[in-house]
Amino acid sequence: MSLSQDDVEKIAHLARLAVAPDEGAALSRDLSNILDLVAQMETVDTGGVEPMAHPLEMHQRLRPDEVTETDQRERYMSNAPQAENGLFLVPRVIE
Amino acid sequence: MHEKTLAELSAGLQAGDFSSVELTRHYLDRIGRLDPQLNSFITVTADQALVQAEAADARIAAGEAGSLTGIPLAHKDIFCTEGIRTSCGSKMLENFVSPYDATVVANLADAGMVMLGKTNMDEFAMGSSNETSYYGPVRNPWNTECVPGGSSGGSAAAVAARLAPVATGTDTGGSIRQPAALTGITGLKPTYGRCSRYGMIAFASSLDQAGPMARTAEDAALLLGGMAGFDGRDSTSAERAVDDYVSGLDAPLQGLRVGLVREFMENDLDGAIAGSAEAVIAELRRQGAEIVEISLPNVHLSVSAYYVVAPAECSSNLSRFDGVRYGHRCENPHDLEDLYKRSRSEGFGVEVKRRIMIGTYALSAGFYDAYYIKAQKVRQLIAADFRAAFEQVDVIASPTAPGTAFRIGQKTDDPVSMYLQDIYTIAVNLAGLPGMSIPAPQVDGMPVGFQLIGNLFDEARLLNVAHRIQSETDWHRQTPEGV
Known part of the structure; x- marks a missing residue:
């Protein structure tokens, strides 16, 4: 499996990563090598096998719909790079 | 005092020989004296x-007091610690001060343990050498x-150098066991769900598990007993009582059935590593x-x-780092997309970006099924292989890593060769099983690890086998020079 630099840029965009012009060639080589490693799993027939999403057979637990957390907005927002009046600031989205 | 094990230190504290x-x-x-040469701590919390x-x-x-009260330890910097910077080895979280404690951290603090600091690690636990850390x-x-191995390389080096009696680690594909092997210590990855993942920064959520890193199996048993337990804040936490990991440590091994994995012992296994494993097998026999x-x-x-x-789950988990709510944010973004892209590209290192991109590709439309x-x-087939094996044997044994510690820089240009460090450990995470690495005879003066794999929730048996080996041999007592 070989990924072109064009493919790499598309994937980077989906992942919201920027690829610098000098990184593209090395990234497409490394990602292609990783996909070659991954391709080994094509050698086994998995017809009729149930996909395993999780190592333990368990069900999602439910809890009573009660308030268990106290309001700690100030504290939790103290790590925000830019915040004002309890709001996270981002560049203008709607003109 | 640093020559003593946790068990010995605990006895000394109780007897009043020294204070905490x-x-x-x-x-x-x-x-302060030794870590400048090793760089095993990112933050010291004196x-x-x-x-x-x-x-x-x-x-x-x-x-x-309990057996852990007053004992110092180091936490891998992947565990959130209230009021203390929690970096996960990344520039992305260079300024992140956690507003709460991880459950594992809280459990050990409640037991009276003393946190010395936060240990260095591969960025977001992605690596097998500790070289992807933003902190060197x-x-x-x-x-x-x-290298000390990775991703829990700081915890491993700190315990090996006697800078802490024990440390916490996490293991997604071998990140406790491989560094334990490369630094000559004892490390245990418990069954998936045994220790809470709450407050443990997520890499691959169906694989991540916290565990103890120590010098002896007895110490690992004591620490695991303090870490483990059901936690309602982790939706995949195992809802079952924690076993007593200490009382059965001395049980004799007569009649124990140990499985040797044919595929591991024949394919390309280094002769010296095989010889070291055979010495441990001979002791078991x-x-x-x-x-x-x-x-x-x-x-x-x-x-x-x-x-x-792992990359698929990582690409999903790491999408939370968006430069908005916490973590690194780029300067002067001109729009929202620019904010996301530059914040993430500046905040993540190259290995993290590679894995996010592989995962994004694997999950993208048209490729998801393939x-x-x-x-x-394939994961299901691997887990089924283990289920069948555990009908025949009580524990499974193999080498932990394919070689001894390699030189810094030796594998950094070739991600795939780095990934193959974990060929003997990764299957254990896929199947959710407990796995342990203990020191085997050294090769050319460097540590070698021996892996024991148990059935689901069979940590006590692994610790028993490891302790019996350590009771009769001195492979785990070797100490690096200058320490």
């Missing part, structure tokens, strides 16, 4: 440690030109264990399936 404050000062002094030590001494004086590589105390050859026919596909499952679903099916 004295013990804590001793380790802080060692960190002031908080002394406050915790004083409280522990009061508990001991009041007769309210960790050096192996056995040879400072070599001498103590009355029965050695049985077993086959895991799909185990050779573990690395390939893992490099779909990669993600296929990998989950």
Whole structure:
């Protein structure tokens, strides 16, 4: 499996990563090598096998719909790079 | 004091031979003197440690101490610690001060343990050498030109160099066991769900598990007992009582059935590493264990399936780092997309970006079935191989890593060769099983690890086998020079 630099840029965009012009060639080589490693799993027939999403057979637990957390907005927002009046600031989205 | 094990230190504290404050000062002094050469800590929390030590001494004086009370430890910097910077080895979280404690951290603090600091690690736990850390590589105390393994490389080096009696680690594909092997210590990855993942920064949520790193199996048993337990805040936490990991440590191994994985022992295994493993197997046999050859026919596909499952989960988990709510934010973004892209590209290192991109690709429209679903099916086959094997044997044994510690820089240009460090450990995470690495005879003066794999929730048996080996041999007592 070989990924072109064009493919790499598309994937980077989906992942919201920027690829610098000098990184593209090395990234497409490394990602292609990783996909070659991954391709080994094509050698086994998995017809009729149930996909395993999780190592333990368990069900999602439910809890009573009660308030268990106290309001700690100030504290939790103290790590925000830019915040004002309890709001996270981002560049203008709607003109 | 640093030559003593956790069990010995605990006895010394109870007997009043020394106080927790004295013990804590001793380790802080060692960190100050020796860690500049090793770089095993990202943050040292001396002031908080002394406050915790004083409280522990009061508990001991009041007769309210348990076996962990007053014992110093180091936490991998992947665990959130309230009021203390939690970086996960990344520039992304260079300024992140956690507003809460991880459950594992809280459990051990409640037991009276004293946190010395936060240990270095591969960025977001992605790596097998500790070289992807934004805070610089960790050096192996056995040879400072070599890596300590990863991703829990700081915890491993700190315990090996006696800068902490024990440390916490996390293991997604081998990140406790491989560094334990490369630094000559004892490390255990418990069954998936045994220790809470709450407050443990997520890499691959169906694989991540916290565990103890120590010098002996007995110490690992004591620490695991304090870490483990059901936690309603982790939706995949195992809702079952924690076993007593200590009381059965001395049980004889007569009649124990040990499986040797044929696929691991024949394919490309280094001769010296095989010889080291055989010495441990001979000791097991001498103590009355029965050695049985077993086959895991799909185990050779573990690395390939893992490099779909883990990156896919990582790409999803790491999408939370958006430069908005916490973490690194770029300067002067001109729009929202620019904010996302530059914040993430500046904040993440190259290995993290590679894995996010592989995962994004595997989950993207048109490729999801071929990669993600296929990998989950292969995962099922691997887990089934283990289920069949555990009908024949009680534990499975193999080498932990394919070689001894390699030189810093030796594998950084070739991600795939780095990934193959974990060929013997990854299958255990895919199947959710507990796995352990203990020291085997050294090769050319460098540590070698021996892996024991147990059935689900069979940690007590692994610890028993490891302890019986350590009771009759001195492989785990080797100490690096200058330590």
